[in-house]
Amino acid sequence: MSPNPVTASPTMPTPPPRRHPMGPPRRSPASAGAPQERRFNAAPGGAPRPHYGNRAHSGSRASMHARPPASGPATYSAPPTAQPIAQRSAYKAHANVNAKYAPNFNTAGIEVHRSIRVNEVFEPLVTPTADSDLKLKIYALGGLEEIGRNCTVIECGDDIIIIDVGLMFPEEGMPGIDYIIPNVAGFKGREKNIRGVIITHGHLDHIGAISHVLPKIGNPPIYTAPLTAGMIRGRHEEYPNVPKLNMVVVEHADERFKIGKNFIFEPFHINHTISDAFGAAVHTPFGTVLITGDFKFDFTPVNEEPADLGRIAMFGSKGVLALLSDSTGADLPGHQISEQIVYDELDRIIAKAPARLIIGTFSSLLTRVQIILTLCEKYGRRVLIQGRSMQKNVDLAHELGYLQFKPGTIISEDEYGKYRDEQLVVLCTGAQGEKNAALMRIATGEHRFLKLQEGDTVIFSSSVVPGNERSVQRLKDTLVRHGASIVHYANMDVHAGGHAKQEDLKLMLRLTKPKFFIPIHGNRFMLAAHGRLAASVGVAKENVFIADNGQVMAFDVNGGRLTEERMPAEYVMVDGLGVGDVSEIVLRDRTQMSEDGMLVVIATMEESTGELIGNPDIISRGFIFVKENKEIIDKTRLLVRKILEASDHKSPVFDEFIKNKIRNDVGQFLFSQTKRRPMVLPVIIEV
Numbered sequence: 001m002s003p004n005p006v007t008a009s010p011t012m013p014t015p016p017p018r019r020h021p022m023g024p025p026r027r028s029p030a031s032a033g034a035p036q037e038r039r040f041n042a043a044p045g046g047a048p049r050p051h052y053g054n055r056a057h058s059g060s061r062a063s064m065h066a067r068p069p070a071s072g073p074a075t076y077s078a079p080p081t082a083q084p085i086a087q088r089s090a091y092k093a094h095a096n097v098n099a100k101y102a103p104n105f106n107t108a109g110i111e112v113h114r115s116i117r118v119n120e121v122f123e124p125l126v127t128p129t130a131d132s133d134l135k136l137k138i139y140a141l142g143g144l145e146e147i148g149r150n151c152t153v154i155e156c157g158d159d160i161i162i163i164d165v166g167l168m169f170p171e172e173g174m175p176g177i178d179y180i181i182p183n184v185a186g187f188k189g190r191e192k193n194i195r196g197v198i199i200t201h202g203h204l205d206h207i208g209a210i211s212h213v214l215p216k217i218g219n220p221p222i223y224t225a226p227l228t229a230g231m232i233r234g235r236h237e238e239y240p241n242v243p244k245l246n247m248v249v250v251e252h253a254d255e256r257f258k259i260g261k262n263f264i265f266e267p268f269h270i271n272h273t274i275s276d277a278f279g280a281a282v283h284t285p286f287g288t289v290l291i292t293g294d295f296k297f298d299f300t301p302v303n304e305e306p307a308d309l310g311r312i313a314m315f316g317s318k319g320v321l322a323l324l325s326d327s328t329g330a331d332l333p334g335h336q337i338s339e340q341i342v343y344d345e346l347d348r349i350i351a352k353a354p355a356r357l358i359i360g361t362f363s364s365l366l367t368r369v370q371i372i373l374t375l376c377e378k379y380g381r382r383v384l385i386q387g388r389s390m391q392k393n394v395d396l397a398h399e400l401g402y403l404q405f406k407p408g409t410i411i412s413e414d415e416y417g418k419y420r421d422e423q424l425v426v427l428c429t430g431a432q433g434e435k436n437a438a439l440m441r442i443a444t445g446e447h448r449f450l451k452l453q454e455g456d457t458v459i460f461s462s463s464v465v466p467g468n469e470r471s472v473q474r475l476k477d478t479l480v481r482h483g484a485s486i487v488h489y490a491n492m493d494v495h496a497g498g499h500a501k502q503e504d505l506k507l508m509l510r511l512t513k514p515k516f517f518i519p520i521h522g523n524r525f526m527l528a529a530h531g532r533l534a535a536s537v538g539v540a541k542e543n544v545f546i547a548d549n550g551q552v553m554a555f556d557v558n559g560g561r562l563t564e565e566r567m568p569a570e571y572v573m574v575d576g577l578g579v580g581d582v583s584e585i586v587l588r589d590r591t592q593m594s595e596d597g598m599l600v601v602i603a604t605m606e607e608s609t610g611e612l613i614g615n616p617d618i619i620s621r622g623f624i625f626v627k628e629n630k631e632i633i634d635k636t637r638l639l640v641r642k643i644l645e646a647s648d649h650k651s652p653v654f655d656e657f658i659k660n661k662i663r664n665d666v667g668q669f670l671f672s673q674t675k676r677r678p679m680v681l682p683v684i685i686e687v
């Protein structure tokens with residue numbers, strides 16, 4: 001192995017003293033190195049660099065990141081139809097940052113470390129030779145056979161990096177399961193090799209399993225952007241008994257981090273439906289691996305920078321070993337629409353709305369929230385926010401400076417009554433038809449003080465998440481029944497999705513020109529569609545790896561292969577406080593009980609003689625109503641009595657035998673009478 005050529009530039013003050021037993025994140029041993037700092041992408045003309053967070057910067061650095069004024073030559077200025085709305089003042093001093101959320105302060109519940117910047121070495125840290133047995137392995141612990149549970153792993157030598165630790169919501173046939181998390185059994189005994197966890201953005205399918213999984217794998221440092229860090233922190237607070245997290249907050253989209261002996265990580269800016277989303281470039285001894293995370297290209301985004309096409313192209317020109325790209329939209333032709341189009345459409349609707357407006361969207365869709373707040377200011381409307389998750393995210397984003405609005409734009413419940421209908425907008429959660437969310441409660445008349453009325457306009461500024469179609473339809477029916485008129489994405493452009501469609505995916509492929517292509521984030525169907533797209537823009541067919549969860553792709557000096565090696569990737573289900581304790585058998589029982597109910601048979605026997613004492617008790621739940629089905633119950637009792645009398649209670653296997661016999665015979669009898677298969681639970685008490 002060659003010596004580490006990376007030197008850190010000491011532009012940062014000394015990191016806070018370590019407090020957590022896991023210690024600070026690994027950092028360059030040469031952190032006291034030369035003070036020179038070469039900017040990797042110091043583009044001629046000083047083009048602005050995407051930048052995460054919104055904290056004050058001083059001196060030349062601040063001016064270096066200064067965004068050109070809206071009237072300047074910015075290539076991404078808004079089209080003339082739109083006001084240049086609340087562009088994120090990412091580089092200005094910002095009075096609004098509350099120490100509670102400021103990412104580099106040591107916040108309650110999470111240990112936050114300063115990021116360590118390394119300089120601009122692009123060469124791999126280690127140069128493999130033909131005879132070395134160094135290998136690069138890439139596999140996913142989730143996200144290749146489903147939407148959700150995103151978790152990708154890169155291994156090289158003794159170093160492991162994990163990208164995203166998401167959850168998945170249960171499918172049909174998983175009654176009672178809260179969600180499903182990645183299986184980390186494959187790391188057993190190798191926890192110390194996990195050098196870092198990179199989190200691309202704050203959606204639950206990327207952060208949702210962190211609090212469950214990280215304590216199990218040695219609590220490695222998390223590399224992520226400020227808003228994502230805040231959202232992880234908010235979620236982690238709900239688990240007071242797990243250790244603090246180690247955070248390394250990524251401040252600039254082109255910062256570089258040495259992780260372990262073999263990796264350099266460098267985020268690159270992309271667009272998505274949440275601020276601060278980035279893709280991850282991981283430079284390895286065998287070449288650069290790009291993981292897009294969830295992404296779209298938005299050339300006219302609202303309140304954030306457009307995706308950094310120049311940087312993505314630069315990776316391509318330097319050579320990309322493998323591209324792992326978001327497949328969520330791989331089946332959809334065309335381009336994803338821009339947030340600017342949503343802005344224009346909402347502008348028209350809000351301008352014309354005759355009375356009160358009720359707008360439902362995702363609580364994490366903060367760029368949309370910004371559009372709505374800006375338009376409300378434009379038309380003199382006040383905004384009432386309803387929904388705990390929405391309120392929480394708005395507070396966090398406002399404190400970090402991602403959401404900008406004038407004092408008084410958002411009003412409290414007490415102030416609500418002071419305004420006329422045409423001055424009001426209710427911004428709420430529940431556009432997916434969720435039962436207890438604000439919009440549903442308004443629709444069903446269960447809301448504490450908001451009642452639907454003739455003239456209300458309800459906007460669904462979101463897509464319908466697959467699986468929620470029916471509840472959304474029911475919600476719309478209820479709203480219409482009460483006289484509201486409805487605007488949704490199918491009849492107006494009131495929602496832009498967060499995922500690249502086919503033409504955007506081709507652009508990503510063309511820009512990065514990867515040698516190998518690995519579609520991620522989607523069902524097999526979507527991955528296959530994405531694989532075909534890659535082949536259509538010139539990736540060699542045999543270099544497109546459509547893998548299963550856990551299936552290892554291996555790379556060395558001779559090239560890459562999709563191997564038959566598999567890491568454990570089975571579902572780990574979370575139910576209440578239990579993690580992984582609900583097995584397939586438990587699920588089968590739950591499904592059976594939910595379909596046909598259960599019947600408990602309790603028989604009491606004299607221990608010495610084996611004689612039955614009294615009549616067996618029968619309890620039915622969810623099967624039949626006992627009082628109205630006396631005949632079946634009596635016949636069942638009789639059957640149990642006969643079975644007990646006919647068996648030898650002295651046999652050593654009596655207990656096992658008799659339970660099986662009752663289960664089978666009673667089960668068959670009940671099926672013959674009712675054509676139902678309740679779960680039969682025999683209980684034998686010997687006294």
Ligand SMILES: [Zn+2]
Binds near residue numbers: 294
């Ligand atoms: Zn996402």
Ligand SMILES: [Zn+2]
Binds near residue numbers: 150205206294521
């Ligand atoms: Zn996602």
